[in-house]
Structure formats: C-alpha cells, structure tokens
Amino acid sequence: MKLYKKEGNILQILSFPNENAEKGDYLMVEDPDARKAIIAQVIDVQFASIPGVLEELLRTLPDGGVPIQGEDIDPLEIAPHITYIQDASLLICKTRATLENEALSPSNSWLPSRSQSTIKKLSVPMLLKLAKVEGTRPIILGGTKDSSLLTIDATAVDGMLNIITGKKGCGKSHLSKLLMASLIGYKATVVIFDLNGEYTSIGMTQDGKRNMYYNKIHALTPSQNFKVALDQLHLNVVMGILIHALHLPGTSSREFRRIWKTLKEKGKLSLYELGEAIRNLTCNQHVRDALSSRYHAIVNSGFFTDNPAESTFLKECLLKSKEEGGAIIINLRNTSTIDRQIVVEYVLGKLVDSLQSWKLKAVFLFAEEAHLYLRETYWDDIVTRMRHFGIFTTFITNQPDTIRESIYRQADNIFLFNFTNEHDLDVVSRAARVDAETVRSIARDLPPHHCLTLGRVVRDFPIVTRVRSLDMKTMGETRLFFKDRN
C-alpha cells in the first residue's frame, strides 16, 4: 500500500490486489522519521485511476459484444502484471487519530511522508488496545472481520443515550437483547417497552428450556398480570395519563384534580368511588361528560383495579431487579394505542418516582419504535431530565426519521445496521459522534447481522461487527404464511 493523497481528513491510499483491504478496516500510516502514525479507516474502495484501462477493456469486446477468441503467447508472463496493475484499488480513508508515543490524539494536522511512510492493517484487538476500549464489565458484541471479538464495557452504556437502528430484518432486536442480557448479567435493572411481545420468552433457550436469565426476566402484560390500583397512584402520574394519553382539557383536569384529592383525603380512592364522584359532580355538563368519557376509557383499559393484591407485581419486580438485576418487559402487544400510552405514562411516571426516592439506583430503558407510544414532550425529557434521574434509554427503530434530530445529536452510542435508503442514512448521519461519509459509505454495504458501532463504547473508532448469536427464544422473526419458502 502507498500513500497517494491527503485532503483534509481524507487519505487516499493505493492498494494492490494481494493487499485486500475492505471498507471498515483500519490502517496505520507510519512515518518513521516523524515517529508518528495516522490511524485511518477505510470508508470506500474504488478502482485506482490507471491510464489505459478503458482501452484495455474496450479491445476485449470488439466483435459486437462477444469477446474475440484467440491465443496469447506471452513468454515473459506479463499478463499477471497487467491484471495486477489493472486491479489496483484506491482506498478512501478517514483519519481517526494520530498515534504518538503510544498515545492517541484526535489531531490529524500533520502530513506523513508519501515516500517513506509504511502502511499496514491495524487489527481490531490492537486498535481497541491503543484506544483503551477496556473495562471490568465486558460485553462481547460479536466478531470482527479479522476473527477477533469486539468487546465493549458496560460502563460505556451506563448513563448514555443509545440508538439501535437499521432496516427491517437485519438484527436490531437481537442486538438489543444481547445488550439487555449482558446488562442484567451485571445486576442492572432493565425496562423494555416490548411492542411486539418478542422479549417475553427470552428467559428460554431456543429449544424451550430455561436459560441463565430465566429468573431475571419479568414479563408484564397490561390488564393481565400487570394492573394498577388507584390508591397506589401519584396524582401527577394520573394527571399525566389524563392530559397526555387521554387529552383531557384544562378545566376538566382541574375538576378531576379536586375530585381525586377529596377521595384521597377520605381514603376512598377506588374505581367505583371515582365513577360515583364524577356521576354526582355538580358542574358544567361538558366537564362532566369529558371526565366521564376518560373515566370509562380508564376502566375499559382493564389496566386499573381496586384489588391491591393484583397490583403489586411491578413493585415486586423492581425490587427484585434492584437486588439481583433483571429485565422488566412491558408487553405492549395486543394493546390499543390509547391503552399503550396509558401504560407507558404510568411506567415512566413510576420509574421517575422510584428513582427520585432512591428506591432504584438507575434503569436502562429499551424502547422499541418509541414514536408509537411516546408522547411528543417525552423525547426531550428522556435525553435531559429523565437522564439525570437515572433513566438511560436505548431507542430501537427501523424508521430513523421517527426519532428527533436532537436525539441523534445527543446520542452517545449508535449501533447502526444496514440501510440502503439515502433518506434514512441522511437522518442517521446527523449524529454528532460520527461523520456523514462514514455512515453513508459503510452502512449501505453492511450485510445482515453486521452492525457499525459508533460512539463512546468504541471510543469514537467506528467498528463493524457481526453480532454474536444468543441462546434465547427470540420470537423476533416475522410470522410467515408460506413456511417452506427459501
């Protein structure tokens, strides 16, 4: 390999066929005189502009598109050299850091010698060692191209905002399960908004036996094993549900607040008493109708109960998870849009409550397709206010444009799977921790189950990984009608 050009933070390196460098690979351009090296990542591989190649190709097709038949008597065996030159490639590389005195710095303001520099591939383990991607709580994400493992540290996810995105069927849920399982392995509390009910069986192996996570997985299905008694609810949480999920107007909200306080003072906070209070309310007819319709929505959701025995499960799960670590899976499958919003409002409110009162230390929240249940104002809340309480969110989506730009800008880690759509790539490339060229060029060519890891977990050295398999009943696969298709 030979250094050809440097323009800004882009290096162009001439590579010959036997040197097979690919997109995503890291190269070290070492200048022995300067005693420094540039670490650069290949973001594109192009044909080198070799003079005469067009003529070479054209003369192989002179006879109406059919190659002309013939014999080449080449006693000096020049043909392999021709092919060697013709197949030379130009590696477009992005400089990532400068290595000097065994320390990395983000500077790329110097120019290595074109004639003296040596260029060699930098293996992922070596890169991780140089970048000091290490820690006491390793999470093995998967294998890299050079058959090494990409291991990140759980602390690099702690307190961070993460995004897992990619097109359908490329392994996003699989990675989120891997992260989740690894976190509960370190006794973390994980809450998952499971839109499709695909996390509920992750305590089982693929052949249906219990796996090591079985006792730490708590699947909560609203209105089945997950119900809430009114007297356990904080007024703020209820108001959140009524205003944001059920869109209760301001005047009616004030009336409701008054009713709630009265019932609370009397110790009669139950569904029945609340219904009676609304029915007997002496006020404007419209206000009463508004309250009455919301009341029926709450009752019909089946999520609320007057039986305290039915409403202890979430609390128990949180307590259990606090001690031993665990995943609380909120199964939102078969839940209507309104009920889903009610449940999410409740869970988030409850989490904030528990965190504020230090009943919980911190929670890792995994939100799949969050735009389907998260209200507008929560997006900013999650990356600012809730983060300070200790809710560290991981968004998982196949529609990157449903996540706000501000979220991308503040994301600490992005796990990017394949995207071919330019618009999707544009959206993701707005993330602050990565350059647009890297995202566009590498993500477009990622094979299924391969992810480009960006951000703090890899110390801003984007690395492509094949996500390792898990012995879990994933249930993330799409249900098909034609079972026998290839």
Place this chain on the structure above:
Amino acid sequence: MKPNHQETIIAAIDTSTIKIGETSTGIIIAIRGATTWKQNRKYRYTRLGPFIFHITEENKNEVYNTLEKAYFNAHYSSNRYASPHLMQMPTRLASLLERWLQTMLAKTVNNGLILFDGSLTSGTFDTPVQRMKEILSLARKNSSTVLAFSKMTSLRVNGYLITDQLPKSEPPYLLETTGLRFKPPTVVLGDVYVARLNKANYAFRLDIDRETTLTQRLEAVEKLVGNDLYAQSYPETLRLAHILCTFTANEVLAMQHFITRKHGIQIINRPDMHRLLFGPFGKGEIYS
C-alpha cells in the same frame, strides 16, 4: 466493383513497439505482434509478446543480428552502415517481427487474402527487397493475395495527395495510379491503388502484389469487400490486428513493474528538457 461473398479467409498482421523507459546505459523497449483472421464469420487472433529488450549501444547489433538469424537465418545488417541508431531500434525490431509474421501467414494461408499494414515498399534497412519478394512469392504459391493498406501516404499527383482526389463514383472502387516514381534504393513490389471500400468518405493507399494479374487483383478486393466488415472504409481484420498489438498505458506500467520486480532494473526518469526549458511551450520529446 461488386462485393464477392464467396467464403474466403482474410488474415492480417500488425506489430507495435513502445519505449518502456531509459536506463543508465540504454533503453528498454517492448514489441508485440498480432495476427487476426476471419474464418466462418468469426474473428480469431494470435498475439505474440510483449517481448522486452534492454538495448544499449554495446548490444544493439548483437540483439538485432540474433533475432534476424533466429527469424530468417540470415545476416542482412552485417555491414556497419546498416547499424541503426539506438532510438531507431524499437521500430527495427518491430519490423523484424512483422516480416516474420508475414512470412508465417504467407506460408500457412491457402486461397486467402493477407492484409499488411503499410505498403509493399522494400529496399530499406528493415525490409530488404529479397525478403519482401520471398513473402509475396510464398503467398502466391499458396494461391493467396497480399493487399497492403497504408493509413497515411505522402504520394502526390499534381501536387495533391492521391487519397484526396476521389471521383464521384459509387464505392466500392479502386483507382489505379500510374507514373509514380520512388527514389532508389526503394523498390515498390506492388502496384499502387487508391481504395475506397464503402460510403465513408475515406480512401487508403492500397498496394497489390505486382506479380498478380489484374483479374486476380480485382477478385481479391471484391472478396475482401464481400467478406470483411468495414469501419471508415478500413478492413476490420486489419483494424483488429492493430488494436490487439497496440500497447496501452496500463500495459506499460505493468511492464515497468515486471522489469523492476523480476530483474531489478532501475528505470531512470530523465527530465523532459523541452518542458524544463520552455514550460508550457515545450511539447516534449517523442521517441516512438
């Protein structure tokens, strides 16, 4: 003339040469030859080379004589006046290969047409009269006719190039030239015609073996028109021979790579004095 579609083998030869670079003692050149033929409506080719030579003042005669002996078992350049300039060696060696290929085709093609690139001029250092006569004679023995196409000509009649004075007749046609004189020791072993083979407004100098009859000549050109494709009035078989033997810049790079890797020869990049002295007004030296 009328195209004659009777199935006829059409064969063509061309060679090319290129300077690969300079060394401290001489030049490195490459030559390559190609023969193409059309048979059963399909084109085929044999390409020989590239052959790479390191030519120095010391070895140039030895190289030339060795090759001449190998190809023709003869020494035509034994006298010192014939000793070529170093810079002429590429074309001399290419001519040697071309004459050998022409001899081989003349020996092997029966009842066919053999197309040469250039004229039937002989009596030069590259092409002794005897050698060209032998090639034409071999072709005649095998009932083949040699047609030599020149892309460029300097022959003029009444001050005009012979290929510029075209009548308004419907092509294909041949114009016969008379009264052309060649300076000794040059001998032209063919009669010179101007050939316009299709409607494209191009005509070429065509030399046809002088020892053939007019009927044979006309029949040969009519068979050529009836059997070969034409682009710009130039036979496709000959065009392919030219394309196949021409060196591309990519191949030059590959040969430089081969020389350095395999033989450790260092190619010197001499400064282009024209460029150096005259900047954008210097057009650079052209060697080949």
